[in-house]
Amino acid sequence: MEKLIEILLGDIYIQSFIIGLIIAAFLSKLSRRTNLNEPPLVYYRFPVIGHTWSYLKDCDKLILESREKYGETFSLYVFGQIMTIVGKETTHEILRKDQDFSFREGFRMQIPMHLIFGHPRLVEENVKIVRDFVVGKLKHLISRLQKNIINAIDLHIGECVEPKVIRYPRKTLVDIIAIPVANIIVGEECYNNEDMLETFKTLTFSLIKLFRIPPILSFIHPWLHQQIITIPLRFGWNPISKHRKVILNCIKPVIEKRLNDKKRLGDAWVAPLDALQCYLNDPNVAPDFNPNNINYDYIADGIGRLIFASIATTSNGATRVLYDLVERKQQYWQELYQEAQEINKQCNGNELTSDDIARMVKLDSFVKESLRFTSPIVALPHKCISKSYYTFANGYQVPSGRIVSLNFRDTNNDEELQGKNPTEFYAYRHLERNSPATKLERNFLTFGGGKHACPGRALAINEIKMFVHKVLLKYDVRTDNKEIEAKKRYLGPFPVPVNVGLVFENR
Numbered sequence: 117m118e119k120l121i122e123i124l125l126g127d128i129y130i131q132s133f134i135i136g137l138i139i140a141a142f143l144s145k146l147s148r149r150t151n152l153n154e155p156p157l158v159y160y161r162f163p164v165i166g167h168t169w170s171y172l173k174d175c176d177k178l179i180l181e182s183r184e185k186y187g188e189t190f191s192l193y194v195f196g197q198i199m200t201i202v203g204k205e206t207t208h209e210i211l212r213k214d215q216d217f218s219f220r221e222g223f224r225m226q227i228p229m230h231l232i233f234g235h236p237r238l239v240e241e242n243v244k245i246v247r248d249f250v251v252g253k254l255k256h257l258i259s260r261l262q263k264n265i266i267n268a269i270d271l272h273i274g275e276c277v278e279p280k281v282i283r284y285p286r287k288t289l290v291d292i293i294a295i296p297v298a299n300i301i302v303g304e305e306c307y308n309n310e311d312m313l314e315t316f317k318t319l320t321f322s323l324i325k326l327f328r329i330p331p332i333l334s335f336i337h338p339w340l341h342q343q344i345i346t347i348p349l350r351f352g353w354n355p356i357s358k359h360r361k362v363i364l365n366c367i368k369p370v371i372e373k374r375l376n377d378k379k380r381l382g383d384a385w386v387a388p389l390d391a392l393q394c395y396l397n398d399p400n401v402a403p404d405f406n407p408n409n410i411n412y413d414y415i416a417d418g419i420g421r422l423i424f425a426s427i428a429t430t431s432n433g434a435t436r437v438l439y440d441l442v443e444r445k446q447q448y449w450q451e452l453y454q455e456a457q458e459i460n461k462q463c464n465g466n467e468l469t470s471d472d473i474a475r476m477v478k479l480d481s482f483v484k485e486s487l488r489f490t491s492p493i494v495a496l497p498h499k500c501i502s503k504s505y506y507t508f509a510n511g512y513q514v515p516s517g518r519i520v521s522l523n524f525r526d527t528n529n530d531e532e533l534q535g536k537n538p539t540e541f542y543a544y545r546h547l548e549r550n551s552p553a554t555k556l557e558r559n560f561l562t563f564g565g566g567k568h569a570c571p572g573r574a575l576a577i578n579e580i581k582m583f584v585h586k587v588l589l590k591y592d593v594r595t596d597n598k599e600i601e602a603k604k605r606y607l608g609p610f611p612v613p614v615n616v617g618l619v620f621e622n623r
């Protein structure tokens with residue numbers, strides 16, 4: 117009997133706690149009403165749920181209808197918080213005003229990178245490494261990238277004298293892209309280590325899958341969800357610990373040898389060209405030749421962050437380009453094959469140079485169209501970091517802390533920005549406007565924009581082009597009898613990745 121009373125009392129306590137939280141959240145939301153000239157809040161029928169269901173179920177319709185009814189800037193109520201959506205007019209205001217809006221802060225609310233990787237200085241250091249070393253020295257890296265792309269294709273697709281079915285092209289593309297990227301990040305000495313390559317292939321996924329937990333507690337208050345999902349992290353558990361260990365095990369002997377060689381050879385020592393060496397050139401990280409004074413954790417976290425930024429993004433892009441090419445084979449394959457052959461002839465079958473890759477103009481435009489075409493409906497959540505509120509050029513105001521996302525659909529469907537039939541895939545629309553895939557313009561948001569636009573885009577585009585160029589010359593590719601879904605499907609604002617097997621056969 118006593119036990120029963122205890123259980124009942126326990127239940128009552130829990131219920132009272134939850135009701136208390138709901139009331140507190142409700143009161144706090146009421147008290148947070150501001151006197152600002154806020155964008156219109158789109159009408160919703162059910163309190164608490166707001167637009168969450170339609171945002172998850174049919175985001176496209178919700179965004180198109182809201183845009184039509186409420187104009188370019190409006191707000192939705194999703195998972196317990198108000199989110200402002202801006203269209204094509206205001207998108208670049210958000211990207212430009214980095215004193216007032218931060219993507220890093222917005223992204224942190226989805227994946228708390230600061231708790232996983234630490235070392236806040238790393239974000240800037242990585243941007244600098246990618247900008248100065250990876251992209252700045254891309255011309256010198258092309259030969260290595262190319263050799264590794266060819267090796268990776270041989271390893272993961274290989275000779276296909278008989279038709280060969282690749283059941284999961286998405287996974288195969290991760291396996292392929294990981295090799296050249298690992299080579300330029302950790303260098304020749306350890307990029308081929310089996311464990312290291314596995315870390316390059318899987319780190320992003322071990323991180324993302326943890327944050328697929330539906331934010332149910334956000335209905336009470338988004339803060340509550342944030343606190344609950346980050347508890348294990350704050351108590352020392354980390355989803356990337358095993359990857360950090362692998363990275364440390366592999367780089368430690370390499371670093372020791374490099375320091376030794378540098379000390380021994382003096383000016384005659386030639387520094388390797390890779391991101392690992394960029395960290396070692398920083399006197400805060402490697403103050404002298406003593407391996408015991410190296411800040412190994414900093415380097416391992418830096419490498420982890422670079423893997424997160426580069427692998428899934430590039431391999432997803434390459435997969436999508438390949439599917440688009442197979443899906444539109446009749447229209448484009450032959451023409452792109454001819455361009456590939458022409459360039460191959462001009463360089464006598466020798467290695468491609470940066471200039472050769474730049475001359476693949478039809479492929480470049482195809483890649484850009486493919487990336488444009490697979491954009492999410494709404495993306496790049498930026499947190500308003502103004503002191504108390506921000507006033508848009510259109511007069512609307514949002515309070516500090518508000519998440520403002522970009523309506524990609526509005527930019528992508530606009531005829532003035534995209535040219536004729538913006539909702540259709542037209543591979544040469546960018547070639548006709550003389551706009552290469554790495555160029556940031558008002559009509560192309562895949563790489564963000566402004567000061568913080570993706571610094572690695574030239575590397576990604578060059579890798580995708582080299583990969584597709586080699587595939588065009590070597591194989592014929594078709595689907596595994598299944599149609600690649602003509603109509604794109606979405607989960608919330610994100611396109612559901614296509615997963616159809618592909619058949620490769622030597623030409």
Ligand code: HEM
Nearest residue numbers: 219425426429430433562563564565568569570571572576
């Ligand atoms: C198709 C492939 C890629 C896509 C679609 C992509 C997309 C993006 C986007 C949208 C951003 C945020 C931009 C903004 O804040 O406005 C970003 C940032 C970044 N990307 Fe990429 N990226 C790709 C490949 C790469 C590669 C290969 C690297 C590295 C080698 C890289 C390194 C970075 C870094 C370091 C940042 C952080 C910039 C910052 O916070 O200031 N990305 N990327």
